[in-house]
Amino acid sequence: MxxxxxxxxxxxxxxxxxxxxxxxxxxxxxxxxxxxxxxxxxxxxxxxxxxxxxxxxxxxxxxxxxxxxxxxxxxxxxxxxxxxxxxxxxxxxxxGFGSENCSRIKMCKPAEGVEGVRDFILETVKLAGPNACPPMVVGVGVGGTMDYAAYLAKRALVRPLDSENENEQYRQLERECLEQINQLNIGPMGLKGRTTALKVNIEWFPTHIAGMPVAVNINCHVTRHKKVVL
Known part of the structure; x- marks a missing residue:
């Protein structure tokens, strides 16, 4: 502080x-x-x-x-x-790349459903642990192709922390993931506690019938971004 x-x-x-x-x-x-x-x-x-x-x-x-x-x-x-x-x-x-290096992508099977998406998000945060300098912001991209899911995950990181997903189902998934992440007891800078993540933002896009790409891009507590309109 x-x-x-x-x-x-x-x-x-x-x-x-x-x-x-x-x-x-x-x-x-x-x-x-x-x-x-x-x-x-x-x-x-x-x-x-x-x-x-x-x-x-x-x-x-x-x-x-x-x-x-x-x-x-x-x-x-x-x-x-x-x-x-x-x-x-x-x-x-x-x-920053301390958190970038903790990011992952997985080509989930459609049969894994929402549980597969949630499990992969939680697994990625667990593996990141203190290395991502928590409390972190978790950007998630679901759908599209392998590369586009990664793009969506990055895009999710610049969504305002006080914003909510426009889709009710994804909004609920964001809340559930945030609650479960904050029960991992990683805590600020890995010193344990109830605040491992500040926000989970999910962006999604239609995808192929045979796949369900999921990308998780993590940012540290210093979520530096700026927007201007010309």
Missing amino acids: ENAELARTKRLPICQDTGMAVVWLTIGQDVHFTGGSLKAAVNKGVEEAYQGSYLRNSVVSDPVFERKNTLTNTPAVIYTEIVEGDQVVIECAAK
Whole structure:
């Protein structure tokens, strides 16, 4: 709590891992960009933000071989979606990897049903334990394809903590999972207690008759994200 208060009052990072930038661009189809590459502009903005705020550069240029720091915290992970309208919605998250490394995906069988989804969520949180720096936020993606379920899980992490799922069945599942997670006695920073998670957010999408992909993306208690509308 003292660390959080110092970060707030002195405007300092609450953790040394200031994350990999994940950016969602929701672009109205009437918007036209000029003057260069949109991707380059986003990465330039990320670079300036990290260097100007003296945040740690944590991105390496190659994931397997050289693993050389890019020194700009770029490239960012960028998602784009075209919608009706003339506005641009920019959402950014600084995703730390202590919790990211605890994330998992499973291609469940349809016969496993809601119990299979719930069990996989709880199993993932148990395996994460203190490594995800709880109390955590648990993002869950169900449906689509393997890759799209992972995308939905990431998207779920930026849903406001005071929001509720619009679907009654998924809303109830979120509540049940949160209650059971908080009975695991992992507690804040793994020191035991009744608050292991702050929220479980589930996003879903139609899927194939033969499958039921489930992805769980975990965030630590520092759920850093921001949304602006242009």
